[in-house]
Amino acid sequence: MKKLAIVLCLSIGLSISSCNQAAKQADGQSEAHGSAKLVALTNSTSADKVHLYFQINETNQTDSSVIYEAKSQYKEDTVGLKVEVLKNIVPGLNVDGSPNGEVGFHKGSVRISSIGAASDNLVKGLGELFQMPTTAKMTSETLNPLVFSSNKDAVDLSKASTYSFKYFFDNSTGKEAELFGVLDTYKKSFELTEKDSTYRAAILATFTGN
Template identity: 50%
Template sequence: MKKTLTYCLLASIAVSFAACGNANKTDASAADSTGSSNEASSTTLNQLTNDPKGSPLHLYFNMNEVGQTDSSVIYDARSLYKNDTVGFKLEVLKNIDAGITAQNAPDNDLGFRVGSLRISSLGAVSDNFLKAVGDIYGLPAAGAMSSKTISPLVFSSNNEKVDLSKSKSYNFKLFFDQATGEPAEFFAVVDNYKKSFELSEKDSTFRQAFINALSGK
């Protein structure tokens, strides 16, 4: 119960992020947050981050749809770190309710859902991602990314239902569980126009927890 109440309080913080994100939603955009062209390329990958020393740190990925199930859309999320391709499989549910009410308040009943966004390993590419995160953070991150699907608690920071068939961007707040300690809090943007995915840490205090979540620890 205490954890649930904590999430509900954190949802109110996510509203300000959502208000900004929803104001910028469009079927067309001039440039993305990395400063690159708004047309995704199947051959040119974004750099994982344009500011490795940044805090909060922003991670960018090209997002390529590779399949669908009855309930979800599956993407390859990839980028470059130094000379390595890094990334993971990203699965996004098709039916994600709005988490922000018409009164611009968090909907704690409909807004939260475990596994609305899921991350899973692509093998060596994902192991490279874990190592890259550790390198950027200056923290040990040896070994492989977890072989299990990572299903964070997700708050939909949107004032409309997510429709992945539309060329729009959608904002989320993610809570990545680790074996012990508080979850790592991240913001995420799924942009179906720019074909990009963005992960941004709430602040640098969640870095070890994020590595633990990726490692399955």
């Protein structure tokens, strides 16, 4: 069963480096003394695993979700996404930290969509970072991945906290695009990290819809 296989790797958790980068980015913002300049999309263009960092701004709420605009800077371009997160996502980890595959997976508990030119710029940037140049634009369809909540507590977006997820995106390659993610409502950041470089074609196919 696919979910059981996925659960085996989830217990490893997310890379600690994502938290370290978020802290560095936050420090950089403080040093800017209120500068409106966006943070960099990534701190390294040659890392084995590409890590993407965005600042988030809450733009709307529905009865069941909070909607954020996530933006950062890649070279001279503003890049970004719309991220919609369901309220009160149930935890996917047991108290002892072991994965609970029965309740931890939920389709579309985090949804991603285009905000126009900034999202097209993101796709272009991803192509460069992945060494897979593309002229495609961000798909107009909402990305609705299978999401595993890598948290011991329910996600409460009204609190300042850090929440971790793993995403599985369907796409035209036939291979799910797997990404790790962090939503930090204290530092107001959204992060995505590739599982490994073998998923790059699938990630691009996911974001372009091609």
